[in-house]
Amino acid sequence: MRIVTLATTTLLAVLMATFAHAHAFLDHAEPRVGSTTPTAPREVVLFYTQNLEPAFSSVEVSDANGSRVDQGKPRISASTMRVGVKPLPPGTYRVRWQVLSVDTHTTEGNFTFRVGP
Amino acid sequence: MSALVIVRDIHFASSIIVAGVVFFDLFVASPVLRSDLRFSKAQFYFREAAGNIFWISLALSMASAVAWLCLLSMRITGKAFGNVIADGTIWIVLSQTQFGFAWEMRLLFGVVLGACLLLLRKKSEGPATTWLMTAASLLAAAYLGALAFAGHGQEGADMADIHLAADFLHLNAAGLWLGALVPFALLLSSLRRFTEDGWMSAAAAAAGRFSILGILAVGILLVSGTINAAFLLGGMHNLIDTGYGRLLLLKIALFAVMLFLAGINRQYLLARLSKVGGTDLGSRTVQQLIRSGAAEIALGFAIVLIVGVLGMMAPPNDIAGHIH
Numbered sequence: 001m002r003i004v005t006l007a008t009t010t011l012l013a014v015l016m017a018t019f020a021h022a023h024a025f026l027d028h029a030e031p032r033v034g035s036t037t038p039t040a041p042r043e044v045v046l047f048y049t050q051n052l053e054p055a056f057s058s059v060e061v062s063d064a065n066g067s068r069v070d071q072g073k074p075r076i077s078a079s080t081m082r083v084g085v086k087p088l089p090p091g092t093y094r095v096r097w098q099v100l101s102v103d104t105h106t107t108e109g110n111f112t113f114r115v116g117p
Numbered sequence: 118m119s120a121l122v123i124v125r126d127i128h129f130a131s132s133i134i135v136a137g138v139v140f141f142d143l144f145v146a147s148p149v150l151r152s153d154l155r156f157s158k159a160q161f162y163f164r165e166a167a168g169n170i171f172w173i174s175l176a177l178s179m180a181s182a183v184a185w186l187c188l189l190s191m192r193i194t195g196k197a198f199g200n201v202i203a204d205g206t207i208w209i210v211l212s213q214t215q216f217g218f219a220w221e222m223r224l225l226f227g228v229v230l231g232a233c234l235l236l237l238r239k240k241s242e243g244p245a246t247t248w249l250m251t252a253a254s255l256l257a258a259a260y261l262g263a264l265a266f267a268g269h270g271q272e273g274a275d276m277a278d279i280h281l282a283a284d285f286l287h288l289n290a291a292g293l294w295l296g297a298l299v300p301f302a303l304l305l306s307s308l309r310r311f312t313e314d315g316w317m318s319a320a321a322a323a324a325g326r327f328s329i330l331g332i333l334a335v336g337i338l339l340v341s342g343t344i345n346a347a348f349l350l351g352g353m354h355n356l357i358d359t360g361y362g363r364l365l366l367l368k369i370a371l372f373a374v375m376l377f378l379a380g381i382n383r384q385y386l387l388a389r390l391s392k393v394g395g396t397d398l399g400s401r402t403v404q405q406l407i408r409s410g411a412a413e414i415a416l417g418f419a420i421v422l423i424v425g426v427l428g429m430m431a432p433p434n435d436i437a438g439h440i441h
Binding site for chain 2: 056
């Protein structure tokens with residue numbers, strides 16, 4: 001019985017495998033951080049190093065005057081967060097993000113990209 | 118030290134003791150004592166005290182789990198305690214995050230574990246008791262091991278399951294060794310206190326069984342700890358170059374001292390007890406085992422303090438993320 005208990009505990013350890021993650025740092029984005037793109041993007045996509053908690057992750061895109069140009073609530077799937085943006089005229093845009101990884105650590109950051117020649 | 122670190126430390130320590138008391142009963146105390154009427158006083162004293170330790174630890178574990186949830190909600194949102202209650206943030210964390218899901222499961226395991234222990238108090242020896250004790254041990258393992266879901270466990274996406282399994286086993290090995298040290302010292306003290314006929318043989322038997330469990334636990338701790346370090350450190354140089362690594366090095370050093378003490382217990386004290394049982398030297402040897410156990414407990418909970426701090430830091434492998 002005790003051997004069964006030890007074996008079962010070990011098996012439980014192997015079977016119970018999904019969640020815990022670590023700090024979610026920004027891995028890369030589209031448009032790329034600091035890049036200049038000739039064509040205005042329709043959405044901004046951020047790729048993180050860990051999976052995110054949708055309930056506590058957000059992103060804002062604003063123009064040079066500080067006016068928001070994103071289209072509200074982002075869509076989050078695993079470690080990717082994407083938000084639609086309004087038609088963007090040439091200029092510099094700032095992306096501010098704040099995320100919660102699934103192991104409960106928050107990270108935040110911001111970067112800019114340009115639309116134009 | 119922040120309130121969250123303190124609450125985490127209390128939670129880890131009490132959860133390890135909860136599991137340790139249950140594991141010790143199944144693998145050591147019950148087989149050794151087995152309603153042996155020669156040790157009726159010692160057994161009664163031990164079971165009463167171990168039971169109190171279990172219930173106090175379970176209550177502390179549950180209370181600190183609630184505190185952890187509240188403090189975490191405050192940290193995530195930057196809001197005050199009253200606000201995270203009033204605006205439902207705590208409920209969102211509990212119901213819409215993976216941490217919250219893990220906490221719900223752990224609460225369920227803890228409640229059912231408590232129910233098992235209550236049922237066990239009413240049962241005498243028999244098959245039903247053995248099944249209940251087995252169920253209690255599995256629930257205790259699930260309750261303690263599920264803490265892995267609240268920590269670092271997804272570094273190296275392809276190997277995430279291995280890291281999580283290592284975390285689960287690491288926690289339960291801590292329960293099997295550090296958590297069980299508390300009832301072990303208590304059992305030896307109980308037997309020595311009443312000096313009933315044959316008590317030294319029982320002490321030697323308990324120490325022998327616990328020693329085997331300790332070897333198993335140390336093996337698991339070494340392997341799982343190495344796996345965890347490989348995932349989190351991102352290179353051996355980070356043991357020295359980073360604050361996280363230096364703290365981990367301190368944890369490893371304390372573990373090595375614990376291992377040294379356990380080695381002395383097994384190779385020297387236990388060996389001596391098996392030869393001189395029934396004499397004054399035997400009684401003094403048991404006393405030395407108790408003192409050594411107390412020293413191991415102190416070292417073990419110093420390790421738990423470090424674990425509480427490490428969990429709040431970004432492992433070096435995380436920081437090595439890059440931006441394109």
